[in-house]
Amino acid sequence: MSRVTKFAARDPGPGARMAGFVAHLRANGLRLGVGETGIALDALTHIDAANPHDTRRALKSVFTGCAEEAAQFDGLFDSFWMNGGRVKTRVTPTAKPSESENVHSNREAHADADRNTGAGEVSTPDGGEGEAEADGEGKLVATDVTNLFKKDLRELVRPEDIAAAEKIALRLGAALRDRRSRRRKAARKGDQIHFRKVMRQSLATGGEPIVLPKRQRPDRTLRITAICDVSGSMTVYSRIFLAFLAGLMRADPRADAYLFHTRLVRITEALRDKDALRALARLSLLAEGFAGGSKIAESLDRFAGTYGRRFVDNRTVVMILSDGYDTASPEGMSEALARLKKRGCKIIWLNPLKGWDGYAPTARAMAGALPYLDLFRAANTLDDLAALETELARL
């Protein structure tokens, strides 16, 4: 085992090395807490720790938590323990959301976005198409031509619109209910007898069940996550959609909103600003590149891989507001939506073009998306959005 990494003599011992390894794993995107280090050291006492293969297997089962991590682990293990660490190994870039799981501020979303535009582009291809590309020699990397059309959204959206949208958003939110539960809870009216309560209450009447409490499937609200396309082709409709988003954020404290053109930006916090106009001002800052091109599939894929993993579950409705004009292949779109769908959410696509006479989803990306949509509707005015209420209730 000549390949085993030689640690410096002043190295304080196995505990510190393990801590170093955990730090190494964390730096590569594995989400590990303090507890795992202890478990790992404990695990090593149960095996032959001098055998690198055993150690690798043991640490793998302790430190990994999903298939991707398990696949990544061997390389990371080698680079730390097997002298691979000498050479600066390529850090496999995975599109990661910001590290702090519990802090959701738009600052972080912004920083996240910044990371992709900076010079770091070479080492962080967020399309995920891989290392080969990142490593290629002489590959020209376009300096992200963020077409900084600085648009002031305040010119686009009027406060009256927001107030109107708020009402609509409230009604839509109420219409979306999850009725799938097989759980039942005590309720005034219900389809089953709540036996536990019957027992309790019949004790008072000497075992005679006089009142029969009922139980019912609980109605749960669904969370709305709206993703709005603000590319050039959507400019005409942006006014409506942004007003809707602003209204939604103010009406429903659990809703979540994102913008995308060539990048994806989380705008939830910005839109929650108490002053509607100031919210839009903050949004303008975030939405640099507004009215430029769009990368729908890529943005959706990025969403599925980052924010989606934290905020989307089976009680979420993902609402995509976009015209579906994307130059990328339809496969990309299908994959991104399939990935999102796997989280168990419902996906609604509101396409302003669908309102046109004789519109068919021929944009290739749109055609690829269709199989994954629970609802595909037209919407280009606030009234259209309001009309969705009945459809959503049926979802």
Added chain:
Amino acid sequence: MTWTTLQTAMADQGYIASGDLAMALHLSLSLGRPLLLEGAAGVGKTEVARVLAAVQDTQLIRLQCYEGLDAAQAIYEWNYQRQLLAIRAASEDGETGKTVEARIFSDEFLLERPLLKAIRQDKAPVLLIDEIDRADEEFEAYLLEILSEFQITIPEMGTIKATTHPIVILTANGTRDLSDALRRRCLYAHVPYPDHETELSILVTRYPDITDRLCAQIVGFVQALRKQELEKKPGIAEMLDFAAALMGLGVADLTADPAILQATLTTLLKTQMDRDAIPTEIAQRLAGKAA
């Protein structure tokens, strides 16, 4: 017991475990932590628990998860019908309220469901929580509490502490993503489709009297089939069914009769689309290569 002895013990029970899996199981046993097994359907995740129970010579308690699984189905429920009868009987006998209450909320009237049953055994059982990703988040949270404390609180009776800590195995096949909290509590092993060698030994272990030639053909064919674009790739159970079907029909050579091969494909391909994707010519080509 080291992980290699565990691996051989499992092989004696007819389960060929990969090194990674055997190590994860060994650690799960020695550290007393739950083990999360992930992998496609049909790679033998559930079987691991059954074999482990046999190796440990203990009981297997299984909880099959589904959407809407609740505490009454997973942990405990009171036997309401008996309670009602008991209350009526008590009032006829003139028992007082206090004694009735103590009696009807006692062990006698408690229906144990898998989780409660698992922590009340004299000998630590293997608790298999199958397809955890089908249960909803509420249940996952419930489970977290039980897995870390090994105690269950019943309001009418108080807290029941585990007499023994069960060996917990969870399985998932990616219907939805599990919470990080649950993943962190568990050791993890990914169970892939077996490689060629492993699958050969699985087949030979199960059907010792199979001929070497047919055995190699079957495994080669199934392995090639998994590389095709299929909706549902054939798992190990399907492969064994396929072998059983061929042996039952007295087939000695896979390429001999295209009609029989096509007919026995029903054991491997379970959707119409997959059947259409593998017409006779492709099946023959794959079988020819496998030989």
